[in-house]
Amino acid sequence: MVKILIVDDELDVCRFAKSFFEARGLAVLTASSGQEGLRIFAEHRPDIVLIDVKMEGMDGVALLKEIKKIDKNAEAIMVSAIEDMDVIEEAKRHGAKGYITKPLVLEELEKTVIEKAKWIQAQKKT
Amino acid sequence: MDTGPKENLDWENLQGKFLEKVTNHQHPHPDSSNKAHRGLDYQAALEEASKSMIRFKKPEHLIKRIALIIAKEVRVTHTAVLLYKEKKNSYVLIDSKGQEGKKIPVGYIRLPADNSLINVFTERALIPLLGESGALICNVIEKLMADRKFLVENPNLVDKLSGIKAQMELLQADICVPSYFKKKLLGILILGNKLSGKGFTREEIGFFLTLANDAAMAISNAQLIENLQCKVKEIETLYEKSHRLFIHTSIALAAAIDARDPYTHGHTERVTAYCLAIAEEMEDSPEVARFLNFKESLHISALLHDIGKIGIPDSILNKKSKLTPEEFEKIKEHPVIGATILYPIKELGSILTGVRFHQEKHDGTGYPDGLKGKEIPLLGRIIAVADAFDAITTNRPYRTKKSIEEAVFEIKRCSGTQFDPEIVAAFLKAYEKRKFFNLI
Numbered sequence: 001m002v003k004i005l006i007v008d009d010e011l012d013v014c015r016f017a018k019s020f021f022e023a024r025g026l027a028v029l030t031a032s033s034g035q036e037g038l039r040i041f042a043e044h045r046p047d048i049v050l051i052d053v054k055m056e057g058m059d060g061v062a063l064l065k066e067i068k069k070i071d072k073n074a075e076a077i078m079v080s081a082i083e084d085m086d087v088i089e090e091a092k093r094h095g096a097k098g099y100i101t102k103p104l105v106l107e108e109l110e111k112t113v114i115e116k117a118k119w120i121q122a123q124k125k126t
Numbered sequence: 127m128d129t130g131p132k133e134n135l136d137w138e139n140l141q142g143k144f145l146e147k148v149t150n151h152q153h154p155h156p157d158s159s160n161k162a163h164r165g166l167d168y169q170a171a172l173e174e175a176s177k178s179m180i181r182f183k184k185p186e187h188l189i190k191r192i193a194l195i196i197a198k199e200v201r202v203t204h205t206a207v208l209l210y211k212e213k214k215n216s217y218v219l220i221d222s223k224g225q226e227g228k229k230i231p232v233g234y235i236r237l238p239a240d241n242s243l244i245n246v247f248t249e250r251a252l253i254p255l256l257g258e259s260g261a262l263i264c265n266v267i268e269k270l271m272a273d274r275k276f277l278v279e280n281p282n283l284v285d286k287l288s289g290i291k292a293q294m295e296l297l298q299a300d301i302c303v304p305s306y307f308k309k310k311l312l313g314i315l316i317l318g319n320k321l322s323g324k325g326f327t328r329e330e331i332g333f334f335l336t337l338a339n340d341a342a343m344a345i346s347n348a349q350l351i352e353n354l355q356c357k358v359k360e361i362e363t364l365y366e367k368s369h370r371l372f373i374h375t376s377i378a379l380a381a382a383i384d385a386r387d388p389y390t391h392g393h394t395e396r397v398t399a400y401c402l403a404i405a406e407e408m409e410d411s412p413e414v415a416r417f418l419n420f421k422e423s424l425h426i427s428a429l430l431h432d433i434g435k436i437g438i439p440d441s442i443l444n445k446k447s448k449l450t451p452e453e454f455e456k457i458k459e460h461p462v463i464g465a466t467i468l469y470p471i472k473e474l475g476s477i478l479t480g481v482r483f484h485q486e487k488h489d490g491t492g493y494p495d496g497l498k499g500k501e502i503p504l505l506g507r508i509i510a511v512a513d514a515f516d517a518i519t520t521n522r523p524y525r526t527k528k529s530i531e532e533a534v535f536e537i538k539r540c541s542g543t544q545f546d547p548e549i550v551a552a553f554l555k556a557y558e559k560r561k562f563f564n565l566i
Contacts, residue, residue, distance in 0.1 A: 010231055012229060012231035012232075012234075013231045013234060015226050015227045015229075016227060016228075016229065016230055016231055016234070018227060019226075019227030019228065081233075102233065102234060103214070103216070103218050103219060103233055103234060103235050103236035104234065104235055104236070105235070105236060105237070105238060105241075106235050106296045106297070107292075107293075107296060110296065
């Protein structure tokens with residue numbers, strides 16, 4: 001089973017995304033801060049990490065950098081309300097594999113994550 | 127969201143009345159024989175709601191309240207309200223309620239204007255996919271997808287149906303209610319499954335549609351008001367701009383006059399400042415109270431008071447020795463020349479009086495018309511004092527300047543003969559406050 005970690009300081013987002021991806025056959029972990037996300041990542045090594053950029057304390061890009069230190073091949077998708085080219089560029093430079101801006105189109109979120117999950121599933125089989 | 131206390135009160139009143147009406151008949155009459163009765167009551171509650179809606183400034187509050195009423199009344203897994211936002215060309219989620227995990231976070235999602243769930247309400251060709259109610263209902267779509275005859279007759283709708291079904295699944299929507307205003311889709315209300323597991327009744331769907339349309343009305347009203355406020359602001363900016371243009375043009379003209387007369391350099395600027403200082407001490411005067419746009423008129427009038435000097439030859443204007451009687455007669459023409467130059471600018475109105483009459487004297491010995499006392503227009507009387515004070519306190523070709531104290535004494539001495547005593551009194555008050563100190 002492909003494991004995804006959702007990191008968002010909005011509890012409603014974590015809950016919704018958890019039920020959304022569970023319904024699509026993924027194992028879902030959630031964290032409501034950058035620090036918690038980092039701890040869970042280190043412990044559970046999820047296949048995909050969905051990270052909200054704007055968070056109190058350790059923000060999304062900072063978390064991305066820390067995760068990449070643990071596993072430089074980690075699959076990270078950034079979600080943010082900021083339609084800011086600088087942030088997008090910085091996240092990409094640090095190895096983010098996808099970037100979704102809020103308010104997001106649900107099918108795009110689904111497509112981005114599920115396609116990645118299918119690919120990871122296929123890799124796991126071989 | 128910040129609202130005034132009054133608005134909140136309105137809301138509470140509305141909510142109270144609304145819930146009271148809606149719930150009163152629910153529990154005592156659970157059997158279906160009372161459905162018609164209950165439908166009627168919905169109507170009464172709705173009428174009351176729509177009457178109050180006009181008062182609400184923020185339609186989003188109304189929509190949230192509507193979603194709350196529905197959630198309480200009908201009991202569904204979740205509700206979501208999406209409103210059209212022009213900037214994103216999308217329908218953005220602005221309110222949601224419901225069970226943990228089903229409730230979609232506010233601001234998290236949007237449906238682009240070309241989304242199939244939106245198209246079903248905006249494209250004429252897709253209208254058959256809506257039930258006769260006008261709402262999009264999951265089981266209607268499912269039935270159509272299983273209806274071989276319908277699919278064969280409408281091959282172009284096959285893809286659309288599965289697209290709509292996929293969108294409804296994504297949102298876990300059992301029913302989508304459109305909110306139109308003047309044929310424009312303003313928003314949609316999405317409801318999840320009923321907790322009872324049953325389908326929605328015809329009355330319930332009618333209730334949703336009415337609420338949605340009332341909400342549309344409120345949204346449109348608010349947008350109309352917002353547009354109107356934008357227009358007002360635009361006009362104000364435009365007015366301010368043309369007003370500034372007016373003042374700056376006057377300043378430029380005044381500078382042109384001053385440039386010709388090196389001895390009176392800065393004269394216009396100072397006279398204007400003195401006039402405004404005098405004006406401040408005249409705020410209680412009934413004459414000033416009657417004068418429309420007093421300060422502004424005085425300001426422009428003072429800037430332009432000597433514009434007639436444009437028509438006086440340099441040889442006279444720049445003469446270093448005392449003027450001959452003929453030359454002085456020429457100088458005396460400047461108020462009339464000034465008023466004549468400005469006459470075509472109809473917008474100046476009373477501003478012209480300051481230009482024409484600033485050389486008149488209280489006792490009637492001034493020029494050009496020899497007016498007396500209050501016959502002399504107010505602006506002329508004020509400029510006369512300011513003009514004289516500046517003339518005394520600056521060097522002229524034929525005499526050297528006097529001290530401020532001497533000048534003030536001179537003005538006081540001529541109160542009632544050359545000057546209107548009321549203006550002199552205001553001038554003295556201004557002087558006492560040292561308003562002229564930094565100008566001389």
